[in-house]
Amino acid sequence: KKVVVEDKQSVDVRIGHALSMDIHHPDYLPLRxxxxxxxxxxSARLMRTVRDEDGLTYNVGSKMAGFxxxxxxxxxxxxxxxxxxxxxxxxxxxxxxxxWCGSGISAEELEERKLGMVGRYQVMLSxxxxxxxxxxxxxxxxxxxxxxxxxxxxxxxxTLDEVNSALKKYIDLGKLTSVYAGSIxxx
Numbered sequence: 001k002k003v004v005v006e007d008k009q010s011v012d013v014r015i016g017h018a019l020s021m022d023i024h025h026p027d028y029l030p031l032r033x034x035x036x037x038x039x040x041x042x043s044a045r046l047m048r049t050v051r052d053e054d055g056l057t058y059n060v061g062s063k064m065a066g067f068x069x070x071x072x073x074x075x076x077x078x079x080x081x082x083x084x085x086x087x088x089x090x091x092x093x094x095x096x097x098x099x100w101c102g103s104g105i106s107a108e109e110l111e112e113r114k115l116g117m118v119g120r121y122q123v124m125l126s127x128x129x130x131x132x133x134x135x136x137x138x139x140x141x142x143x144x145x146x147x148x149x150x151x152x153x154x155x156x157x158x159t160l161d162e163v164n165s166a167l168k169k170y171i172d173l174g175k176l177t178s179v180y181a182g183s184i185x186x187x
Contacts, residue, residue: 011181
């Protein structure tokens with residue numbers, strides 16, 4: 001789907017699909033780590049390639065979102081491109097998606113993603129208000145109070161086989177939905 005928004009300096013891109021799992025599913029954390037390796041930080045694949053190597057954007061990444069208790073959510077790749085670079089940007093993303101789905105992630109990527117996810121989690125819990133917010137969210141999502149203290153261990157226990165198996169099982173490039181919004185010019 002393409003939505004024209006005249007006089008916008010960029011085109012925002014969302015590419016992804018629904019996931020048939022909830023946050024309690026045993027494959028949730030492995031898949032979250034796989035998606036984080038694709039585009040969860042400045043050192044992840046999409047930033048290293050689409051941004052740093054190809055020079056096509058300042059904003060590209062991937063994430064899981066939309067999960068509510070006892071229901072699935074979705075995963076997506078997002079980016080923002082100059083209208084002139086939209087086609088090249090989407091092609092660069094698609095190239096990385098094919099490599100990611102075809103080969104999975106490496107042991108080095110997994111270790112980096114685990115440490116990054118745990119580090120962000122620990123920073124998030126740096127003050128009392130954040131701890132109360134996280135406890136409340138955990139309870140709303142059906143986790144026990146101990147989950148606050150065991151999350152990091154659960155992340156660090158995920159194996160490379162679990163990550164790459166979840167990636168192959170749940171990500172289907174044939175099911176992708178793409179939405180672009182901005183100053184889209186017809187070629």
